[in-house]
Amino acid sequence: MGIKGPTTEQLLDMYAAMWRIRLFEEQAEYQSGQGKVLGALHTYIGQEAVGVGICAHLTDADYITSTHRGHGHCISKGADVRRMMAELFGRVTGYCKGKGGSMHIADFAVGMLGANGIVAGGFGLATGAGLAAQVRESGQVAVCFFGDGAVNRGPFHENINLGAVWRLPVVYVCENNQYAQWTPQEEITLVTDVASMSSAYGIPGAQVDGMDVLSVYQAAGEAVDRARRGEGPTLLECKTYRFHGHNFGDPQQYRTKEEISDWSGQHDPIQGLGDHLQREGVLTAEEAESIRNSVQEEIAGAVRFADESPYPGPEELTRDVFSTPVA
Ligand SMILES: Cc1ncc(C[n+]2csc(CCOP(=O)(O)OP(=O)(O)O)c2C)c(N)n1
Numbered sequence: 594m595g596i597k598g599p600t601t602e603q604l605l606d607m608y609a610a611m612w613r614i615r616l617f618e619e620q621a622e623y624q625s626g627q628g629k630v631l632g633a634l635h636t637y638i639g640q641e642a643v644g645v646g647i648c649a650h651l652t653d654a655d656y657i658t659s660t661h662r663g664h665g666h667c668i669s670k671g672a673d674v675r676r677m678m679a680e681l682f683g684r685v686t687g688y689c690k691g692k693g694g695s696m697h698i699a700d701f702a703v704g705m706l707g708a709n710g711i712v713a714g715g716f717g718l719a720t721g722a723g724l725a726a727q728v729r730e731s732g733q734v735a736v737c738f739f740g741d742g743a744v745n746r747g748p749f750h751e752n753i754n755l756g757a758v759w760r761l762p763v764v765y766v767c768e769n770n771q772y773a774q775w776t777p778q779e780e781i782t783l784v785t786d787v788a789s790m791s792s793a794y795g796i797p798g799a800q801v802d803g804m805d806v807l808s809v810y811q812a813a814g815e816a817v818d819r820a821r822r823g824e825g826p827t828l829l830e831c832k833t834y835r836f837h838g839h840n841f842g843d844p845q846q847y848r849t850k851e852e853i854s855d856w857s858g859q860h861d862p863i864q865g866l867g868d869h870l871q872r873e874g875v876l877t878a879e880e881a882e883s884i885r886n887s888v889q890e891e892i893a894g895a896v897r898f899a900d901e902s903p904y905p906g907p908e909e910l911t912r913d914v915f916s917t918p919v920a
């Protein structure tokens with residue numbers, strides 16, 4: 594059974610969304626270098642096709658859980674780039690009033706249940722969201738994004754097993770960018786094709802080129818439809834690559850410059866979709882440029898918004914802190 598679409602409108606939306614992620618991240622790195630960003634920064638540059646191709650099938654009512662590399666997931670799900678940038682800048686207009694930073698951005702209004710500083714921390718949240726949807730018979734789907742490194746943690750096994758036996762409407766999406774921090778995947782995982790692990794749980798697994806948004810879209814459509822039909826989870830592995838360091842400032846001594854330039858030169862997901870749309874006559878080079886420019890304006894606006902926003906005052910120190918004082 595084939596997946597319909599994407600429509601021309603969806604294709605153009607996906608193209609703009611990938612630029613929105615790319616330019617947001619480039620600005621975040623630049624602003625980090627200027628000392629404006631408080632805390633660690635893990636960018637999604639290179640992996641844009643995954644978040645965008647998957648979230649194209651979701652509505653605001655559907656849920657996603659994210660990782661420490663969460664900006665791309667937020668933007669794919671429709672979060673506000675102004676509040677995101679303000680959060681990175683530690684300003685009171687940010688998603689967590691400037692108190693959470695990059696790894697704690699959540700927007701429940703669009704079903705984004707949160708970035709997560711704990712590797713594999715999203716599994717329980719997504720599986721629980723899937724259970725809630727099943728109990729309410731709401732037709733919602735939950736997508737759990739995680740990295741290849743998270744596969745080696747217990748929550749991967751526990752949650753996929755539970756999701757499988759209860760046939761929960763969850764799609765488990767492994768963004769296999771081939772490194773966990775500075776460690777190549779093959780040094781810590783002998784089974785490097787994560788999709789093949791699905792057989793251990795009795796659910797379907799699919800592996801796609803995560804640099805090709807159309808392949809991601811197709812495979813995600815099948816997995817999301819299956820979840821919505823009540824047939825349970827899919828383990829979807831997207832082979833991808835992060836073009837920049839693990840975090841901003843990473844000297845990247847664990848991989849070669851050639852490897853990086855091969856991936857960014859030959860497999861850039863934005864370039865790939867742009868070329869495809871031009872070949873198909875959907876987009877001219879001028880229109881592509883104008884989409885990029887208008888997204889660039891939007892991101893510049895986000896930086897201005899963040900810059901002009903105040904820091905949280907001292908009264909914020911004990912607000913939103915859920916701990917019991919010791920008597
Ligand atoms: C439970 C836990 N262990 C270790 C870390 C430190 N850590 C942060 S990111 C990371 C690597 C994660 O790799 P992967 O899941 O492949 O995600 P990627 O960074 O490649 O997107 C590690 C080990 C952590 N944040 N949480």
Ligand SMILES: [Mg+2]
Binds near residue numbers: 740741768770
């Ligand atoms: Mg990884």
